[in-house]
Amino acid sequence: MRTEAELREIVQEPSQTIWDKxxxxxxxxxxxxxxxxxxxxxxxxxxxxxxxxxxxGDPAGSVLVLDDHRLVLADRPGNHRLDSIRNVLHNPHVGLLFIVPGMNETLRVNGRATLVSDAPFFEDLTVQGKRPRLAILVEVEELYMHCAKAFLRSSLWRPETWPDRGSLPTLGRIAKDHLGLKEISAEEIDKGLDLDAETNQY
Structure with missing residues (x-):
């Protein structure tokens, strides 16, 4: 399949209401x-x-709405790869999907991002006394609600459908296998990861 016309032979055009949302x-x-x-x-x-x-992820309310066309989110400490940040430097187009716990509908935002290292609103991005080093400012170009079907199909908010966590590998186990680590146990890696998660969130 190479053209939208071919695609529309399989999936019909949406109603005008879908475009207008x-x-x-x-x-x-x-x-x-x-x-x-x-x-x-x-x-x-x-x-x-x-x-x-x-x-x-941040406490609810941490993404700031500056006006009807701009929002900003903090860049918190992570693995230092800066995948998203480096991408924004070269291509400003971004998409955001906001999720509210227990709500099946989501909010979709598409726009153009810029990186900011200082601005008056940085004080409002401070969490647990930690001011972010960078923030992502998004100028909204599209904004609309996404229906509940994906969340209903997946039963995401129904704990009775969740797998037993004990049946899944820990991140330490995965890291040991993916990186071929021979001199350290998965349990030791997990302890280190847990400590980092507790002490280096912000």
């Missing part, structure tokens, strides 16, 4: 959802189009 601004409803979302997925791509999706 993009309001391209942060209205009162979007502000409310952003204020209650502790978790957002950030999609970026480099200049060659190679994509990356990064999870971003």
């Amino acid at each position: 993009d309001i391209a601004r942060i209205d009162e409803h979007a502000r409310t959802l952003i204020a209650h979302s502790p978790f957002v997925l950030l999609a970026t791509a480099n200049s060659e189009g190679t994509c990356d999706v990064s999870p971003r």
Whole structure:
């Protein structure tokens, strides 16, 4: 399949209402959802189009809405790869998916991002006394609600459908195998990861 015409032979055109739901601004409803979302997925791509999706988590209300067309989120300490940040340097187009716990619908935002290392709003991005080193400022170009079907199909918010955590490998086990680490146990890696998670969140 190489053309949209071929694609539309399989999937019909959406109704005009589906296109019209993009309001391209942060209205009162979007502000409310952003204020209650502790978790957002950030999609970026480099200049060659190679994509990356990064999870971003902070206490609800930590993503700031500056006005009807701009929002900003802090860049917290991570693995120092800076995949998303480096992508934004070369390609400003980003996508955000805001998730509110227990809510099946999500808020989708697409726009252009810039990196900021200092601004008056950095004080409002401070969490647990830690001021971020960088922030991602997004100028909103598209904004619309995404329906509940994916969350309903996956039963994401139903604990009775969740797998037994004990049946899944720990990150230490995965890291040991992926990196071929022979001189350290998975348990030791897990202890180190747990300590880092507790002491280096911000």
